[in-house]
Amino acid sequence: MTHPLPDRIVVVLVRARNPNNIGAVARAMHDFGFRHLRIVSDYAPPFETARSAVDASEVLAQATTFATVAEAVADCTLVAGTTAVGERALEHPLYELAEAASKIHSEAAEENTRIALLFGSEKTGLSNEELSHCHWLLTIPMHQHEQMRHPSMNLGQAVAVCLYELIRTQAAPSTLGTREAARADEVERFTEHFRRLLEASEYTRRHPANCSDEQIRRLILRMGLRASDVPIWMGIVRQILWKLNQPE
């Protein structure tokens, strides 16, 4: 049996600006046997000019584009963001790549899972809004040069290193098989209902410092919702909302 991991992994490039980098990412995916590339972009991605993508035409040809991170990860059960750390205050659990790969293998061993690996733009990485779609973050361990405060890797190299680590540590499939994680779009829909609940309950008004979209999304992601639990939670929230909207 071939290991199913590459089929479970979706590489998501968020606002990648340089077509050479997109091509280099596609080539790295091709080299390590990964196929699912998604591009989040607010303008037409320059696939045609992704000329450094020797032998990667199949990956590029099958790549899909999305306007938002939420749409790009909608069918994913785990969303892992990549970060160079730097000075950003981290709101997420952060794992070094090797540990992150282990967690990804565990997720991939479950049924009906799909894992998104998010890579931000070359210059700015992932924004706080984009990071808020992530369950957790991973970082590639790099040398800390004293004179530089924001280490960052070339995009193609970062993807190559991450995919290598995933291939390298191919774990035997777990026999757990019990937990089926919720898809990101289900969680997002639930999050929206939950946000309405916070507003309807005036929590939002009284605790505005806790209620940015990103904070609420992370709050829900930290629940680690199982697919089978989503309808239950939805039912609860809907019920509360209904009650809140009842005339006294």
Added chain:
Amino acid sequence: MTHPLPDRIVVVLVRARNPNNIGAVARAMHDFGFRHLRIVSDYAPPFETARSAVDASEVLAQATTFATVAEAVADCTLVAGTTAVGERALEHPLYELAEAASKIHSEAAEENTRIALLFGSEKTGLSNEELSHCHWLLTIPMHQHEQMRHPSMNLGQAVAVCLYELIRTQAAPSTLGTREAARADEVERFTEHFRRLLEASEYTRRHPANCSDEQIRRLILRMGLRASDVPIWMGIVRQILWKLNQPE
């Protein structure tokens, strides 16, 4: 204590043609804290145009150039070549990257060692002559696409993956500390004496199929000469040569 590994490693690019690739390699080295870059080239390397090397100027500025692989690895005690395998008949031991990294760590833990990592040109990899300077080869495990017979990675990505694996698997320093490996230039000088011996003894004439320069070099490398053994072996060969040249 910082791990000494990066100081023990020399990245050697052999006939790299694309200045962007040289820049990308320098950047990957910078990211992972490696500093020693050597370029083997028969024409002036286009450092100035290595424009993708963001923040890598120090690595590029300190890079040194050599006309031959032998000169570039002269002060190294271990020379590891990288290969995409392909259809070339392998004359060397071949290790997957993870195992190769373990061997490199063992070498780096010894005193007075320096390890060369050889990367060939983008199109053709390392030639047989160039490979003959290697003690062994390493390969990055890649997906085997049915339609492609010669998988090969982007040079910058290949270097990034190799250096990541070396950093990732930083082993505790070994306590062996007894073996001091011979430098490559000492081994090469010995090999030349040995070749003269083969000729003087007419082995070369009677067994020409075993006596290409490359075959002889590999033969000697497989001895795994210790530094302290080289003078002994040299003395033996010289003595035999002297004897062979004596009039009867």
